[in-house]
Amino acid sequence: MVTKTIANWTSSLAYSSLPPSTTRSAIQSFYNWTGCTVGGNAHPATTIARNALAPFFGAPTSMLLGSHQHQKTDAQHAALLNGIASHVHDYDDTHLETIIHPTGPVAAALLGITETLQRPVSGEEFITALVTGIEVECKCGLAVWPSHYDFGWHITSTTGSIGAAVAVSKLLDLSPDQSAHAIGIAATQVIGLREMFGSHTKSFHPGRAAQNGLMAAILASNGYTSSLEALEAKRGWVNVVSDDNKLEDLVASLGKEGAWEIEKNSFKPFPCGIVIHPVIDGCIQLHGVIDDCGKRNEDITDVQLTVHPLVLELTGKTKPRDGLEAKFSVYHGAAIGLLLGQATPGQYEDAVVTDAEVISLRDKIHATADEKCRPDECHIAVNFASASGTSAPIEKHVDHAVGSVHCPMSVSQLTEKFMIQCVPVLGLERTQKVSEWCWALDRHEDIRGIKEFF
Template sequence: MATKHLAHWATSLTPSSIPASVQLAALRSLYNYVGCAIGGSNHGTVAKAYDALSPFFGPATSTLYGRGGEHEGSKVDAQHAALLNGIASHVHDYDDTHLATIIHPTGPVASAVLAYAEYHATTTSSPVSGEETLCALTAGIEASCKIGLAVWPQHYDIGWHITSSTGSVGAAVAVGKLLKLTEDQMAHAIGIASVQVVGLREMFGSDTKSFHPGRAAQSGLLAALLAQKGYTSSPQALEAKRGWANVVAGGGTPQLDKYVGELGSKWEIEANAFKPYPCGIVCHPVIDGCIQLHHEMVAKSLKVEDVQSIEARVHPLVIELTSKRTPRDGLEGKFSVFHGGAVGLLYGKAGPAQYADNVVADLAVISLRDQIEATPDEQLAADETYLTVHFADGSKLEKHVQHAVGSLEVPMSDAQLTEKFVDQAALVLGKDGAQRASDAAWKIGQAEDIVKVLQAL
């Protein structure tokens, strides 16, 4: 009975029962999320959603990160805050990744948890602590990743965007923790969330991709609130013959009992990785290698203008997911291994600025992009690549990336996460504001009142 087991585990989880290493992983995941939500807050995709929905906003209780305390519309109702912050957190494709499933788990869960926590504190004068917030976040991320593992890879292969199709359940579990739902209520919340399946891979490269985690956050919050008031669902919502897992598994055999049975003994949040580049994670080995080659070219006084061709041997998923040869804008550029490799080799970096629309349309980038050929190699790991750059004089440079930066083998350090946070948040808040937000976000776990931290964001 996977639904009941998940509900029991989630309602029983306490901060003291979470190992220190897991608490640290939760803090790092939340910190990274905050930076991504601020960094994406002024993106056109978020602006369009805000403008479309603003006539329907309710009482302003929950912060939209990056808009500033004095900014008009810096707070909205919790449901729309969950949606809009979820969109902002994912729009640059810079958020965390559970590498075993390619789920970006924190966006849906944190967007719902923080929106509700602020609503709760505002309407009840009863603060939610950072410790409670991280406990709820951990429960939600574990729920998302465990049910994701149960249907991986068939679920993803047939076209579901697994971040959002599991995210509504994770968000419901997390908000349910803050609501202090009973075990039965939590089971109903899981069921209500499970019917709100959202996200198709067909939408990658469009505004709707980032809508997925935002909508999952909103759906999970809704599910927990309904369950609190006695709204019912099937008590076997996940595992029933016509329940979530069997319906979305794509003809595969779900392994819910195996993975849900691991809750509390194997923590998926510790396998959560962070992106050094704001694009599809399968591109990262090529970008990493091209950045290294850029620095070698500089050291050897080799010019990009003399590059004749670039060969890349890559994992087959790179071709399947990021083979857009001629991206039309920054969103499509995130799904172009050719663009990622080109900016890495040309600029020696691949941050949000290198995925701006004008850079995607830059003639020098296009010229270099056209010289890259990517060949799938099933013998390679997902975070591995072999690169060869050929020059007009017949010389060449080679690079083997065994594990890309941001993988579990080469994880980003706290210092690198901080640099990433400040770099993207500075585009919205300015350098000083970004640094203040970073300092505040690192202290979330120690906060007695989470609202005081959120107001600094």
């Protein structure tokens, strides 16, 4: 009984059994998530949802990170809205083997419920719950990969509900039976279609997953039941949503040395689909080379990209209409890298996407899929007009993009990313204090102290 095995592991996991490398990964994941959530709070997708749902808010127990009004709402709506905010810029963490964004649903649910508890929640306790949820979430993702994603499911949210339920069950110290019921209640709330990519609804997915998982654990804690074989049964979650079923072996690896999924988490240097990152990385490097060579952007005749096939499948939008669509356009990513030399949320504002100079360069970019290319690899060739009509191209080959497993972001780079997102919202002094607080997550006696900053 795989569902019960997960529930038993969830109940028994202790902070003392977490390797230091797992704890570090959890702290980095929460740190990155906090920055993304604050940075995404003012996005239209977040503000529309917040304003539309405000008449239905319950007792204000739980904070909305980055809200200018220091706004609070009930735990379920806080999980939903913080989950939306964390994902709306597509700047959040990625488990590269499944392209799940694991922290969003789990952390949003945990933080929402934490503030309702009438007791302190230590950093160690919070980290243990966070790790528990992410581990189960990613094992479930690996079990159904790749057919689940190929069918059109958004794997972050379809697994995120389960991960969030497991994490909240851990924090509430539910019994194994209660945790198993929570998993079942979460699993039956399958949410997330890839068709929604490029719209507000993509970020709704992890928010709703957080909300669903939190509700599942609360219901289970009060005696609500589900199937105790919700994941593995013939008509259970795994067999309904995929042609793959590797869950039993993956669940057997929970907590085993070298099998911690959170340690495989990667952090995005650019706010867009991760498969674009090699191209952006290379084009930003070429931006400086082109300047040094005395070349002009207006003399570019064409740009040839050689990329992994998934790049064109996921990010092949040639004419994005706004910032959300541009996050799924390798052509926009290449254009801003070459033209502007950077790719922060500012380069994905609607005004940049519709800028005439950006569009002109974007239209000169062509991409070819090559199955020999790894997902974090690409080749770029920029051709220029010359007096003779021919000019040797300027080329760049990216072996491993920044942010990948082989070239991870450093602590200083993660901190810089955090500052870029939070300073416009919180100001410099408050951002520095939040940053220091998050890096010290494991040392806090009560994580509810984060509310002082919001």
